[in-house]
Amino acid sequence: MASKSVTLAGRHVVEALALADVGTTSLMDWTDTREVGLRIRVRGRRAVWLLKFRTSSLTLGPASRWNVREARELASQARGMLRSDIDPRPWLDARMAGAEAEEAEAVVLRRRGREASEWTVKEVVRRYVDEHLKAGRVVRGERRPPSSRSVRDVETSVLGADTFAPIAELLAREFDARDLERYRDDVLARNGGSTSRRTLANVKAALSWAKRHHGSASGLGDVTGWWRDVNATYTERVRSRMPSVRDIGLTLAIADAFERMPGRAIAARAGRMHVLALKFLVLTAQRRETVCTIRREQVIADERGDREGWGILYVPPARMKGRRAHTIPLSPDAMSVVWEAIELGGDSEHLFPARRSAQDGADVPIAPAALNRRLAQLRGADPFGRKLKSPNLLREVGVRTEDWSPHDIRRTFATEIEDATTRGDAVSAVLDHSQSGARFVDGVSVPDAAAITRIAYSQAQRLPLKRIALEPWSHLVTRAIGDAAPDVFRLQRQIGYGPRS
Numbered sequence: 001m002a003s004k005s006v007t008l009a010g011r012h013v014v015e016a017l018a019l020a021d022v023g024t025t026s027l028m029d030w031t032d033t034r035e036v037g038l039r040i041r042v043r044g045r046r047a048v049w050l051l052k053f054r055t056s057s058l059t060l061g062p063a064s065r066w067n068v069r070e071a072r073e074l075a076s077q078a079r080g081m082l083r084s085d086i087d088p089r090p091w092l093d094a095r096m097a098g099a100e101a102e103e104a105e106a107v108v109l110r111r112r113g114r115e116a117s118e119w120t121v122k123e124v125v126r127r128y129v130d131e132h133l134k135a136g137r138v139v140r141g142e143r144r145p146p147s148s149r150s151v152r153d154v155e156t157s158v159l160g161a162d163t164f165a166p167i168a169e170l171l172a173r174e175f176d177a178r179d180l181e182r183y184r185d186d187v188l189a190r191n192g193g194s195t196s197r198r199t200l201a202n203v204k205a206a207l208s209w210a211k212r213h214h215g216s217a218s219g220l221g222d223v224t225g226w227w228r229d230v231n232a233t234y235t236e237r238v239r240s241r242m243p244s245v246r247d248i249g250l251t252l253a254i255a256d257a258f259e260r261m262p263g264r265a266i267a268a269r270a271g272r273m274h275v276l277a278l279k280f281l282v283l284t285a286q287r288r289e290t291v292c293t294i295r296r297e298q299v300i301a302d303e304r305g306d307r308e309g310w311g312i313l314y315v316p317p318a319r320m321k322g323r324r325a326h327t328i329p330l331s332p333d334a335m336s337v338v339w340e341a342i343e344l345g346g347d348s349e350h351l352f353p354a355r356r357s358a359q360d361g362a363d364v365p366i367a368p369a370a371l372n373r374r375l376a377q378l379r380g381a382d383p384f385g386r387k388l389k390s391p392n393l394l395r396e397v398g399v400r401t402e403d404w405s406p407h408d409i410r411r412t413f414a415t416e417i418e419d420a421t422t423r424g425d426a427v428s429a430v431l432d433h434s435q436s437g438a439r440f441v442d443g444v445s446v447p448d449a450a451a452i453t454r455i456a457y458s459q460a461q462r463l464p465l466k467r468i469a470l471e472p473w474s475h476l477v478t479r480a481i482g483d484a485a486p487d488v489f490r491l492q493r494q495i496g497y498g499p500r501s
Contacts, residue, residue, distance in 0.1 A: 249480020
């Protein structure tokens with residue numbers, strides 16, 4: 001065997017290829033003095049790049065495949081893998097097939113991760129939901145139940161969305177900033193800025209949780225937290241929409257009068273239950289998620305002598321943003337909505353059940369988004385309405401703030417009632433920005449009627465204070481609906497729309 005120690009250059013590659021072309025019966029090596037272990041070897045009619053590492057040799061490919069600079073880079077990276085007990089052959093195969101260095105590294109990481117059964121991005125997010133979000137948080141030694149909205153948001157907007165599919169099966173170890181940025185931008189283009197910002201935050205939180213609590217199993221233990229530097233490109237706008245009480249009254253009157261939207265090819269009714277839920281939301285100034293998930297057992301009659309016709313709504317901690325039980329006095333107008341909803345809902349356990357049951361036949365409540373869709377229909381702004389060029393009923397009847405959302409009601413309520421009463425804390429008590437005898441329904445603790453009564457009448461719930469705010473609010477809304485009647489009737493005659501059957 002002949003061997004030369006040289007600073008390898010292009011001429012040595014040419015010399016080795018020429019020798020292989022004629023063939024040789026002995027080994028011939030050109031050993032590089034710059035890159036430890038790198039050499040060109042000719043045996044018979046074959047010339048290859050070799051890396052000598054400890055007691056073994058690794059073939060880096062044909063001598064004709066790489067120039068000297070490329071061979072030195074391959075040798076350096078392959079040696080680093082061998083020192084880390086990583087098999088570099090899959091990486092070399094990928095490079096031979098034309099992959100760039102980073103792409104080839106991903107092949108190695110993927111194979112290593114598969115062999116170790118490391119988590120995919122989908123499994124990271126799923127376990128984050130099941131083991132972290134659903135478990136709730138411990139605050140001052142007390143475990144608070146999770147927000148059903150936060151769990152549902154991750155399950156639908158991330159796990160259940162088409163935009164998640166391209167990254168779902170990637171190993172968490174091989175997932176990188178480019179993948180996450182593409183995901184963020186795809187959600188932005190297809191679902192809007194708010195959803196993009198929210199889903200990005202959820203995926204980042206899941207990755208951080210997995211690295212901290214399951215570093216080895218997830219494969220993220222030795223990965224830097226690069227995702228913390230990937231930020232949303234969308235900034236939430238300051239919400240300033242505030243419909244007037246007149247706008248609200250006109251909208252509710254229109255919703256009640258136009259169950260079948262004019263101009264529709266099919267005389268499909270927009271569910272009466274949606275109208276009732278929207279009216280109940282306005283009268284109570286509560287969030288749409290709270291209203292849409294009410295079960296009938298959460299409503300009881302107020303049995304105190306001076307509260308004739310009034311009721312009480314109990315909201316369990318899991319349904320509240322502040323994670324504490326909340327009770328709301330229900331005015332007679334709100335209770336009339338309750339009685340109609342119960343009659344219309346039949347045997348459902350929900351106060352506002354969906355017209356269609358779930359795929360498995362389960363009784364389900366209306367979706368919070370249905371209230372926004374109903375408002376969009378009144379403006380002719382839903383997809384079907386835009387296709388048919390349906391009229392904007394709210395504009396036709398004189399509503400000034402046409403695009404108000406259910407959440408905007410809370411802003412109007414706060415402004416109107418703070419002007420109408422000297423007790424500013426009454427508004428805060430209703431909005432609630434921040435049990436014995438209980439049982440669990442769908443993972444949410446719901447006390448029985450006796451326990452609800454004890455909670456509601458306790459001084460901590462401040463029912464008399466909340467009534468100071470809700471009683472004048474109920475009067476304002478009801479009067480506004482009544483005042484809107486002439487304008488609504490005029491619009492019905494104008495477009496030739498018959499009365500609701």
